[in-house]
Amino acid sequence: MGDTDDSGFSVDQVIGSSPRIFQNKSLVSVGTVPDEDRIVGRQEEITNVALSLEDIIYNDVPDNIQIYGKTGTGKSLVSRHVSSKITERAQENGVHATNVYVDCNANNTITRASRTLYFSVFDELDDKYGVKAQPSISPPPKRGVGWKTYTEELWDIVDDYYDGLVIILDEIDLFKDFNNLLHALSRARENDEIETYISIVLISNKTTQFRNKVNQRVKSSMGGSEFVFSAYNAEQLENILENRRDAFEEGVLGDNTIGRAAELAADEHGDARKAIELLNKAGMMARRNMDETVTENHVTEARDLVEADLLSKSISTLPDQAKLVLYTLTKRLNGRGDTASTSQVYDRYQTVAKDVESNVLGYQRVSDLLDELEFLGVTMSERKGRGDRRGIKKDHELNHRPAIVLAATLAEDPRLQTLESVSSPEDILQ
Template sequence: MDNSSLDGLFEELLETESLFKNKEVLRPAYTPENLPHRSDQINNIATVLVSALRGHTPSNVLIYGKTGTGKTAVARYVGIELERKSDHLNVQCNVLYINCEVIDTQYRLLANLAKQFGEDVPMTGWPTDQVFFRFKEAVDSRKQVIIIILDEIDKLIKKGDDVLYNLSRMNTDLQNARVSMIGISNDLKFTEFLDPRVKSSLGEEEIIFPPYDAEQISDILRQRAAIAYKENSMDDMVIPLCSAFAAQEHGDARRALDLMRVAGEIAEREKKNIIEEEHVRQAQEKIEVDRIVEVIRTLPTQSKLALYSVMLLRNNGHRNVTTGEVYNVYRQLCRNVDTDILTQRRVTDLISELDMLGILNAIVVSKGRYGRTKEIVLSVPVESTKKVLLEDYRLNMLADFKPVLTAQMHL
């Protein structure tokens, strides 16, 4: 390949002055030095964890709240302050953060924890008991208090709660060290699936994070915008509009920060000197499409086949299709990819699940003496949805599939 054609590829882009001073402050991983409207929650967690600075074992804490209510930011903020104060007091105290959406098995969690204490544990291959023993030995090698923050703890529990049982009981085997846990979840009901013994020890303290209102989100955005963007790079209506959109999403500050960041990126691509309302509206649309695309990408194959059936009917001129029509096309698709054909009742359940995810809109209608059925309308962009579905190797062979439509379907 002739590399001379790539000369100056980024020159023109670099010559355009960026609107951002520090884009990272608008990302979820950033922990700000000040957290507006969360002083009560900060004080509640600090009141529990102060025991660590006295060399005692803090109670385990469960933190609940919807997405974007500041749970992770507050837990990490208090953790940073705790470590800072422990250094000042010359008390050994460490805070470990684990994202259970990424590290979602008992073995991987224990291996990750052991590695943070310098243990050479492979990410697969050892008996789990051996990994736990190595972690326990490393922790107990000196007098210290360890706080383990388990973010999205409900993702871990889906694969069993043995690891939580072991961690919650390990203090009885330790001579020098003490271990406490902070579990963070968006799901208020996840403890219903826990062993009662784990539930009682894990939920010694519970802290609820309420959603932010639009005014509170505006305060958060103003604080971050001052660090993230250059002066006078934003129209006055940008922050109120981001706040209003996010308030509709149950007070999701993370969504508001994403909106403000993506709006800035869109303005930059358009070579604008200022972020305007229109950029926020475009960002809202882009984020929504990206979210739906990610949901569709992670659907089980059977759900993808049901969704693709609806899309094929739509492409054949059907605007409001029924479950019977979908099932007819679904069976044809299953035969083509040589997979099990589910019952019509089960496919109807899959359609209801797609409706709950906002991918379809399924409305129950009466057909008089013919009974009741569901009329199904797509709620997602057709082209991007089709592209994501065909990324699945099993559906890829169906790219040019033409369903056989029965005469009854045209009545």
């Protein structure tokens, strides 16, 4: 980009000039829900989930389930896949069933989640029967009404049209007030609000933290089974990637490209999302360099980028002040394994907050935000001694290399890019 002579340059020279690397890039895009024949392994998990929901196809009572497991272990994939199969099979049996998927990261309040539930069902009914044109159903307004209006209206339409309903609440731990919603959903039938059989599928990658927050009342009304998905090993990851080899043009992948991606993704815990992202980014890197093959070196080079990218997605849910705190902690540390106390972080945080012209939070709020970072798995902390006048003393460290955390934090908070004088967060990783 530092070229001074750009005479004669045209974007036409760029478009279409790089070697053909991908044949179907969506196969290595993590957002794509793969077809059944791309799902490798997980037979036991698929069977467990299917057996819990199965009664829906016989118009009978299904189980509620909770699915736990580390990130990238196929929890979302398996639940979406099985629930859509259940709906299909129910249809074949003459049972009217459907499933709704709620991403609690994007719908993290009870009003948002219940609105999403209502409108997912409503929109599907509109696709099937054109209900928007029917005066008998008028959806509640999208703003200005409480969550109970949405659930009451939901039960009305569900009861009228469906015998069975699967509700998937994914990343439920990111939901602020899940106890009330879970209680309302799991009690609807008992309270005679509907006759439809409902199965609630809860998914979380924060097993213990989430379990501890579920109150007793919800535990007893939810009941049901609990499944834990284990991390993949390198061989399983290799199979998952092999099954998507046709994302690339034939002959483009080097001998050990897939093997290397599987190996790196199995490094911390076997994470299929990371494996797929590594292959995707390696391909992009080859293309950018005008290389005609994607080699294991491209995979190795892509590693930092992928780690920073995955981390930035998870910190994107944090409030801006938490990003400032994370940035401060990162700058305070000299490497992985180094620690800083809450007071040390707080002292430096005040300067950083002023530098980016943000308001400065009090000590206790910053200490709470450090706890939030730990909950997210970005940091680890340990209580030290008996504390001082500011309260309990804790030492904090990062679960990733500081450069990765720094790049991820900058990507999520442009104010910090100015402090670091970089034009792109990727510059940190060079």
